[in-house]
Amino acid sequence: MKATQSVSSTNPFSVAAQESELSLEASRSSRYAVEIIDDICSASFERWIHAHLNGHRVLVVMTPTVYRLYSERLSACWSALDVEPRLFVLACTETTKTIDAVMDVCRQASMADIDRRGILVSVGGGVCSDIVSLAASLLRRGVSHVRIPTTLIGQVDAGIGLKGGVNLGALKSYIGCFYPPKAVAVIPTFLQTLGEDGILQGIAEIVKLASVCDKELFEDVEAAIATLTRSRFQEPQRVARTVIARSISGMLAQLGENPFETSTLERAVDFGHTLSHPLEAATNYRLHHGFAVAIDVAFSAILASRLSLISEQDALRIVRLLVNAGLPIYHGRLDGSLVEHAFDAAMAHRGGAINLVVPTSIGQHTFIRHTNHLSMTLIRDTIGWLENESRRKGGSCQWTADSVKKAAIAAQSDQ
Ligand SMILES: NC(=O)c1ccc[n+]([C@@H]2O[C@H](COP(=O)([O-])OP(=O)(O)OC[C@H]3O[C@@H](n4cnc5c(N)ncnc54)[C@H](O)[C@@H]3O)[C@@H](O)[C@H]2O)c1
16 A cells, blocks of 8 residues: 655745845745555665665664664665665664764764765654754754654654654753654554554554544544554554554644644644653653653543533543553653643743643544643542542443543532
């Protein structure tokens, strides 16, 4: 199967003309395609490599695991190129996702004589593509980069967007850029070797998108969750490919509306990304991004049901899907002060409003802009409900709308 999606955008920059001033108006537009390719060892991947890399100086960056598993198969693709690429194996973890890693890539690029037409290639997960994208944006004030995401998060989220970035201590993605890739190749067979956690983390991002933007996607995942997880997204093949393709097109549609986050700071794809960043940082990044997203999604859904923004039934459906997938909905570091801190950080990042994305039904959403209605009692009780439910023996599928309602009434009577 081959599917191509593209995002096209213009980023205008202008200096208003005043009578006494000279002025400059500059705009940058970008367009890239995300191509779903069946396998590494395929004529279509060879064509993709050739089309995007041939005739350029290339630096390929991959993680040690990806190198161990795939370098041999990939080397056949590189060897067909006119100029042999330089290969750099970089340990990519959340704690090494720093400006030092970006500098390592830049040094390797200089050793590879990357010129203005040079291209960086990231082959790995979201950490790898985030580091490489930022390095590409800085090298010679910007060289091209292409991505070959090898994790599920990479294929449906991190690898297909316009951003790169690294952490500054506890400040997640504090140093970053909007720097679209030249092209992205999504090859689902990479997922066969991903650990179960890697699959689950990707599912968290898919559930995030589906819950607030795409009911049909939600239902596809809901119906096949066990097989998708067990088979590492290889079976049922048609469903797995559809879920990946639909997640990509949904994400690109969202990004295409507001690619540089200049037209609005209300973004549906921020669902699950308000508490998750401080939560990851509070665990010294031991809690993976995808798991933190799952907890944030569960929190936001239950909070919304207590505010009567979504039916209890739909909120429970979202939480149940997370739990049935095997995702966490609670973490010991999630408490009232972390949520307060997360809201403050969100306001600093989102122009003074928290813009907390919450579902209003499966596939629909709204934004909570201010904290007025978010009392500490409500927040603590929402957390308490998640804690209790996550501890219940055999936790999944046990919730009833009634149990959420009782907890909501208890929370309100406390206010
Ligand atoms: N830029 C964005 O828009 C954006 C969006 C979402 C997430 N992110 C970032 O992405 C990161 C998470 O990415 P991730 O989930 O891909 O994790 P990751 O990049 O940490 O990769 C996880 C591990 O999987 C290994 N791996 C990769 N592919 C493999 C394969 N095919 N088989 C076996 N092992 C493989 C890697 O070597 C790595 O050790 C976070 O830092 C998050 O902030 C960025």
